[in-house]
Amino acid sequence: MTDTPPPGPAEMEIRPPRRRVWQRISIIWLVPLVALAIAVGVAVKSYSSRGTLIRITFQNASGIEAGQTALRYRDVTIGAVESVGFAPDLGKVIVSVRVADDIAQYIDREAEFWVVRPEVSVRGISGLDTVLSGAYLAGNWDNIPTEEQSEFEGLEVPPLQSQNGTTITLELRDGNQISAGAPIIYKGIEVGNVGTPQLNEDGTTVLLDAVIRAPYDRMLTTNTRFWDASGFNISVGTGGLQLDVRSLASLIEGGIIFDTIVSGGEPIQPGQDFFVFEDESDARSSVFTSGSKLELPLSMVLDGSIEGLSEGAEVRYKGATIGRVTDLGTIAETDPETPSIRMLINLEIDVNKLGLSEMATVDEARDFVATLVRQDNLRARLATASLFTGSLMVELVEQPDADPATLDVDYQPFPMIPAAPAEITEFQTTAQGVINRIGGLPVEELMQAAIGALNSVQVLAGDPETRRVPSEAASLLADVRAVLTGDSVTGTLSNLNTTTDSLRRIAQQLEDGQAVANLVSAIQKANTTLTGVESASVEFPQIAQQLRQLAATANGLQIQQLADSADSLLQSADGLLSNPDTQRVPGAVSDALSEVARVLAEVREGGAIGNVNEAISAAEQAANSINLAAQDLPALADRASRILDQAGTTVSGYGSDSRFNVELVTALRSLQDAATAVTSLARSIQRNPNSLLLGR
């Protein structure tokens, strides 16, 4: 068509007016522009408000899902998990969390994160809301914005909620009865919880973070003591059997009780360390020692059996518990000549219980013990802890007699304290000992002494001589009575008076212990009597002569020959008495003579000590009778007086230095001593009857 141009004039080229660029642009372009603006705006806004990304590492991501798991702070959602990934070595899970910017500034170095999951424990169910919603991340940090941080180490177990309370650190010797979340009990009320037990750096104790909730944390002072209330406690005491279970939870999870035992402690700072004692009595007894436990380890080596000794057995010093046995073992002595196995006991001594200052170190305590060992001969030995169970303990004793020894500081595993022989008291041994002690009492001697004393008394009492004394006294009295009732007496009261005086005098003399004088005077009287008889009885001039001769002879006799002289005198007297003529002498004189005869006979028989009494009484009786007779017979008395003078001369010839006299005196003294002894014995027995049993 174009190759055939149309006829007519050439068409005028008509061009539409050239419009400007903006006029040619459709208004529709506003739509994508607006859309773009909105999109960009939304994008910018969402980018700017997407929050800060933090990365938390966990051991595992159980329950954590990217895009779903929320991060909560005080139960308000402040972010969400964006992704869950692995660390480069797959060793950990890295959870990336978007946190709102306004909160992120608070998340600093102290921030801690953990996963909240539903948990069922003996104390109840926690995190129940997470059963439906799933686990969530929880975080905790302080309210002071400091340096932001984006890399965190997540906690595998929820930390203690310390927002309303005081955090403290508890130190235990043994953590096997405590589990995380175990209650802390104050006066029976649960006032806090413990965290997860962890070992301290050197592995010697177990550390527990614990929170005491407000307002109970005000009860804590530096004098507060904690002790373990795990499980239950059975004690047998005077009150019988006591079973103490604090709570079901503490039975299963363990628990810790605290109390402020003495007032006056300082308020504590958060994070204060406390030692957890093993039981309440330990805790209470520790008030005056510091709570920190410094232990001095020692070893001791024994040859004998350690049966009955167990780990944990007490170490005592003078009755106070200062430590315990940590372990028991054996060591081989590989000496080729005397190979042996010895028993090794390791001890732990509580440094504070040694009374050292709180600042004392273990080394100082060791040096102190070494000094005691060296200077005071401190030794360790096994001793009986319980008589009934036969269990043993270790006792530190000072044995001054022990051989010198030192603390072997270089001994392995611990410094070795020298051992002393065990003092093990078994029950049977103890009973035997009691019996032995009873058996060792001087019962035999006591009995012997008592028997001897009784025998002596018996012999004394059973001695006819002894018995005769009263009878003699009785006969003396009878004689006196006979004299008094005699016809001769009744007539003359004055005679009676005289007689009584004489008797009293004699008795007084006897009482005054002047037996010798009495005897002498009795003999004199006898002589006088004899003389009087001789003079009175003209029929016996020869006897008088003999007597006189005898007296003269005796006067000239040697002292040693006194017995012979006395014998002949007695024989003469005997002869005189046995003379029928004598019978005619009045009865009183006759009696006197017979008494004298008896005296003489007994003197002749050897003058036994026991008979002296008789002799005295007999002589006395004779004297009385003679006295009476003399008064009845004044003339006879005169003559007797004369004879008496002679006899007195005779006897005085014996003198105070005569052997006879001396022997008599000695005999009387012996008798007197014996009587005194008996009397004092009797008095002693009366005063202290025990002395008979005790033998002294």
Add this chain to the structure above:
Amino acid sequence: MSVNIPTAREAGLVACTRCGLVHERSTARCTRCDSRLQSRDTRSLQRVWAWWAAGLIAFIPANIYPMLLTSTLGSTTQSTILAGVVELWAHGDPPIAIIVFLASIVIPVGKFLAIGFLAAAAHRRRFMSLHAQHRLFEVVEFVGRWSMIDVFVVAILASLVQFNLVATVNPGIAAICFALSVAFTMQAALAFDPRIIWDD
């Protein structure tokens, strides 16, 4: 295919796009329906490109942001379109996954490509014959109304599944974006004047 097809413009005629009545080229308005007569819409391509761009802008957040917010027993699940497809496939519903994938990903993307291609390649037959281009435009225009299937699903679910704690479905921001995107692309398709395909 025959190459030389005469056009109304070449014949000095102009057809009403609404009622189809053919007029002289100089006629300004349709004598029958009084709509404006234009031999060629000079701003068609501008409008196409504008709507196309707006649709594309809306399509991006529609795929980034979650389409559905599903809360089941306290746990909220946010799923984007693609994640939903993957999830459906993983849970053993490949047919539904395919349907959703076609309706939500393939078709919109195809529409963008098709419209863009048509707008860029108008009256060129380097890649496609003019007839094929025209047929493509018809397909795009037809499919456009079915592109809202995703939005319908979300709307129905959100209105039906409201059981408080047990299960709740809420539309996400992507649903709105997707709806906008579909609307913009439909506008783009409508703005395209298919007559320019045939111009040399």
